[in-house]
Amino acid sequence: MTLRMDPLQFMAPVDDRTIIENARRVILTEAASIQSLADRVEQAFAAACRLILECQGRIVVSGMGKSGHVARKIAATLASTGTPAFFVHPGEASHGDLGMVQPHDVMLLLSNSGETDELLFILPFLKRQGTALIAMTGHAGSALARQADIHLDAAVETEACPLGLAPTTSTTAAMVLGDALAVALLEARGFTADDFARSHPAGNLGRRLLVRISDVMHSGEALPRVRINAKLSEALMEMSRTRLGITAVIDDAGILRGVFSDGDLRRVLDDHRVDLREAEVGSLMSRTPITIGADQLASEAARMMEQHQVHALLVVNTAQQLVGALNIHDLLRARVV
Known part of the structure; x- marks a missing residue:
């Protein structure tokens, strides 16, 4: 045994x-x-x-x-x-x-x-x-x-x-x-840190130093935009279609003139003097939208959103023409934040 x-x-x-x-x-x-x-x-x-x-x-x-x-x-x-x-x-x-x-x-x-x-x-x-x-x-x-x-x-x-x-x-x-x-x-x-990021694209540093606005922004048909003389109802339909919580307001040359957001809508609904059916978005929009360039880092967009307490940004070129838009969910999906 x-x-x-x-x-x-x-x-x-x-x-x-x-x-x-x-x-x-x-x-x-x-x-x-x-x-x-x-x-x-x-x-x-x-x-x-x-x-x-x-x-x-x-x-x-x-x-x-x-x-x-x-x-x-x-x-x-x-x-x-x-x-x-x-x-x-x-x-x-x-x-x-x-x-x-x-x-x-x-x-x-x-x-x-x-x-x-x-x-x-x-x-x-x-x-x-x-x-x-x-x-x-x-x-x-x-x-x-x-x-x-x-x-x-x-x-x-x-x-x-x-x-x-x-x-x-x-x-x-x-x-x-x-x-x-x-x-x-x-x-x-x-x-450099940029060199290090290129060999670590899946890491936090790589995403922060490599992912650019152009990689995550919405463009083309997915870009929310209305003319400056559009009715408020058109702006709301555009916001609903693209689901970014904002719509850019542009002129006939595509130059960004303002932004209309969920926050602007809440303020309009609280103002009983506004005729919701006839009001033009140009009179209700915010005229100083927070913008960013397409070549900037996505991490910079996260910093700007936090600094300005906004959930979305519009992307413009050097001529201030609208080229894209993104919100915090785009940054989350890219794992930048």
Whole structure:
């Protein structure tokens, strides 16, 4: 008969204070290693940046195990900040994926020990085709560091793991050094927030910096508009047809002369002196409509709506001719607000 043992019964009792102290020890250990890392960012780091800036191809990042996870993140950060990069698994590289790496690329290889077999195995093939190599290791005398064109020192004194086995401080150091590389390259390239948005079109920043009024506005037959001498009833029918809560009031040249909104309608209904059947919209409209240009950002429309306490805007060109209209629901659908 097999006895099932509960692993929890062998655990030593631990109190909350011990748990908290252990957590703080890990954080302080890693923080100290990062501070030490900053003091060792010197000429080799600048040389690595210049090599990448001069690269005519892409940056190929590779690593095994936990270093591989860090390498994936570094590749993603580089790619999203203006440096074309991708990850290649070193084990798969020797089974065909090495064909992704071209002579004009730069390869960034991560290994804390600097002795990772899978990386060392592909080095002769990379060197033979002339691919530039940057190694990021924790041991300057390692085989990987010696054979690379540039070595980035990511050494740490100790792992935060009490056994000294699980990659903890070392992976944090590599991650931070990768971030430093990406940001240094970003600044060297003059990479802007607009550039960042173009690689993040689905994110909040991308929508705020890329979506323009012309992308969300109503135009053509969907644009609410009446002539300045139109009857109030015509304006109401136009507002009902387009469901934007407003209608533009234009002259014969298409120049915007005013706007009639739901708010204007409420004021008219409260004024018993107005003949609702005979009144012309030109005498009831607001003569100072809030307008915006079609090339402006949709996020600017959101700001203007909030500032002026309106729910819709009219879009005009430089000649003040009406070209579009939008309301808060259009911005919500575009996920700008």
